[in-house]
Amino acid sequence: MQIATWNVNSLGVRLPHLLDWLAAHPVDALVLQETKLTDDRFPHAELQAAGYRSWCFGQKTYNGVALLSRHEAVDIVHNIPGFDDEQARLIAGTVAGVRVVGGYFPNGQAPDSDKFVYKMRWLDALRHWLQDEIARHPSLVLLGDFNIAPEDRDVHDPVAWAGQIHCTPEERAQFQALQALSLVDAFRLFEQPPKSWSWWDYRNLAFRKNQGLRIDHILVHASLAPRVRACEIDKAPRKLERPSDHAPVVVTLDLG
C-alpha cells in the first residue's frame, strides 16, 4: 500500500499536475493541502475518471484539504474534534484498515505573531486528539504539510534559519511531542540523500539552488513501522512549469 501527501498550492491551478502525477504514481491514498477550493468547486469527476474517490474539506481562498483513495474511505473527520476552528486544515479517513490523518498545519508566520500562538494551540489540540485516536486506531498515519523542519539537517542553511518560523525550538518540541505518541518519521527510517527538502521558496531561484526545507512529513504509528518499505520525496513535479512550491512525499507499506 502506498500513501502520499502533497501541498498543491491551489488545486484549481494544479489539477493537471496532480492527474499526471497520479497516472505515473498510482498510490492507494493521497492527502492534499492548500486546495483553496470551496467544496462545490472540488473536481470529484476528474479524479473519479482517474480512479480515485475523493473527500474534500475546503474553504474560499485559503487552506483546504482533501483525501483521495482508490478504495472506500470510512469514518471521515473534518478538522480536529473538539477544537473550534474556522480554517479547513485536517481531514481523516480509514482506508483498508489504516487510519489516514492528513493535515495542513498552520504556517505560524513569525515566532512573535498571533498566528504563531494559533499554530501552538492547533498543535496542542492535534496532539490531544491523536492520543485518543491512536488508542482507537493504532494503525494510524499522520501526514501532510507540518510547516516544521524537525532538525537542522532538514534545513538548507540552519544558521540563517535558526529561530525563524518552521525552525523554532517551540515548533521542534511540538514535533517531538508527536513522536512521543509513538509516531515515527518514516523518511528517517531509511538512508536518504543529503539535502533532501520537500519545499523550496518560489523566490530567489531557491529550487535551482536546492535551498529548501523538509516540512512535509509522514509519521506512522510504531505498530506500522516494521511494515514500512520505503519513504521518498518526489522532486520531479517541482521541475515542471508552474509547479507547486512543495513536492509530494510517498510512503510504501507492506501490509501483507
Added chain:
DNA sequence: ATGTCACCTGGTAGGTGA
C-alpha cells in the same frame, strides 16, 4: 535582491498569505 505565486477586492492596481 524586499527577487514568486495565488487569490481576493475592485478595478485597469494593491493587499494578504505563504
